[in-house]
Amino acid sequence: MTCPARGTNRPMTVQRIGLVVHGGRSEAVSVRDAVRAWCDERGISCVEIDVWSNDQPRRAGRAEAHAAGNPDLVVTLGGDGTFLRGARIAVKTGAGVLGIDIGKVGFLTEVHAADIRTALDAVNEGDALVEERMTLTMRTSRPLQVPQDVMPLCFSRSPALPPPAVGPDVVEGNGWGMALDVNALNDVVVEKLSRDRQVSAGVYIAGRLLASYSADAFAVATPTGSTAYSFAAGGPILSPHMDAVVFTPIAPHMAFNRSVVAAPDEPVALRILPHSGSAAVSVDGQVRGVLDPGDWIAVYRAPQRVRLVRLNPTDFYGRLRDRFRLTDAPATAGDGEAAPFFSPRAADAMSPMTVKALRW
Numbered sequence: 300m301t302c303p304a305r306g307t308n309r310p311m312t313v314q315r316i317g318l319v320v321h322g323g324r325s326e327a328v329s330v331r332d333a334v335r336a337w338c339d340e341r342g343i344s345c346v347e348i349d350v351w352s353n354d355q356p357r358r359a360g361r362a363e364a365h366a367a368g369n370p371d372l373v374v375t376l377g378g379d380g381t382f383l384r385g386a387r388i389a390v391k392t393g394a395g396v397l398g399i400d401i402g403k404v405g406f407l408t409e410v411h412a413a414d415i416r417t418a419l420d421a422v423n424e425g426d427a428l429v430e431e432r433m434t435l436t437m438r439t440s441r442p443l444q445v446p447q448d449v450m451p452l453c454f455s456r457s458p459a460l461p462p463p464a465v466g467p468d469v470v471e472g473n474g475w476g477m478a479l480d481v482n483a484l485n486d487v488v489v490e491k492l493s494r495d496r497q498v499s500a501g502v503y504i505a506g507r508l509l510a511s512y513s514a515d516a517f518a519v520a521t522p523t524g525s526t527a528y529s530f531a532a533g534g535p536i537l538s539p540h541m542d543a544v545v546f547t548p549i550a551p552h553m554a555f556n557r558s559v560v561a562a563p564d565e566p567v568a569l570r571i572l573p574h575s576g577s578a579a580v581s582v583d584g585q586v587r588g589v590l591d592p593g594d595w596i597a598v599y600r601a602p603q604r605v606r607l608v609r610l611n612p613t614d615f616y617g618r619l620r621d622r623f624r625l626t627d628a629p630a631t632a633g634d635g636e637a638a639p640f641f642s643p644r645a646a647d648a649m650s651p652m653t654v655k656a657l658r659w
Contacts, residue, residue, distance in 0.1 A: 319348055361391040429607070429609070430609050435520075498578045521543075542600060
């Protein structure tokens with residue numbers, strides 16, 4: 300597994316900002332006005348993106364970025380769901396994504412709403428960190444579509460995103476299907492469409508059959524997404540600074556229900572078996588297509604990374620303790636609360652690998 304740089308200072312003088320706003324939260328709307336005022340003071344263009352209504356179709360990420368004039372910074376105002384909306388657009392052009400935290404249990408958003416002007420100043424003056432995160436992409440046996448008769452089952456609150464476009468990398472005659480122009484920062488999930496019909500699939504890792512499963516769903520996650528749906532299904536937590544592909548079966552009807560962590564260059568493929576029910580394919584929580592028996596999908600590391608804008612290095616493990624409200628074992632109560640940081644003094648007694656991991 301390869302480990303990209305955790306964070307680097309890169310000048311990011313802002314020319315154009317794309318705003319993604321959670322319109323259902325009044326605080327997000329007020330912060331939007333603050334961002335617009337900051338932009339007006341500096342003559343910086345600011346446009347809202349991923350705006351929809353019930354009678355207005357949504358755009359794929361690349362089309363959305365193009366329509367907005369390809370902003371070099373995407374600012375999201377909401378929780379992690381809003382951040383994912385912004386990330387799918389920013390990744391298409393290499394723009395940075397700055398998440399303003401107006402959510403409840405966020406791992407992706409970082410900056411508090413009260414600090415929005417400070418954060419924008421830091422980005423504009425080149426004082427922010429840019430942290431790159433791995434994304435997933437996929438190949439399929441055929442272009443993804445959502446049939447009209449299953450639309451009501453998949454979408455309830457917001458208009459649907461269009462199915463991913465087929466990319467130029469289509470290899471004919473070798474059975475490797477077609478590449479889709481799509482990126483997932485959290486996960487790709489294949490899940491049953493009908494309450495009474497599970498998804499049955501042969502699951503392959505690095506081209507070799509792992510097992511045939513019958514389950515409610517299958518999650519293929521990035522390390523960033525390991526704290527999302529995969530975690531809720533009992534999957535492992537991975538450092539977001541590493542590259543890996545996490546496969547987690549969800550409510551499988553078999554004794555083996557463990558996750559498998561694969562190397563980033565080992566695709567996870569699912570072939571829907573002949574007697575299976577149909578399955579929906581979701582990318583970062585958005586349904587993008589339906590698979591029928593005989594169809595297959597392969598998920599693997601994408602060449603594109605999402606560029607997260609940070610004011611400070613991410614304290615992932617502190618956030619893990621805070622967000623999941625971790626408590627200490629009762630048996631340790633007599634020892635008192637442990638110190639928040641561990642800084643070894645006898646570093647020369649440790650292996651070089653351990654010392655490197657403990658430095659900050």
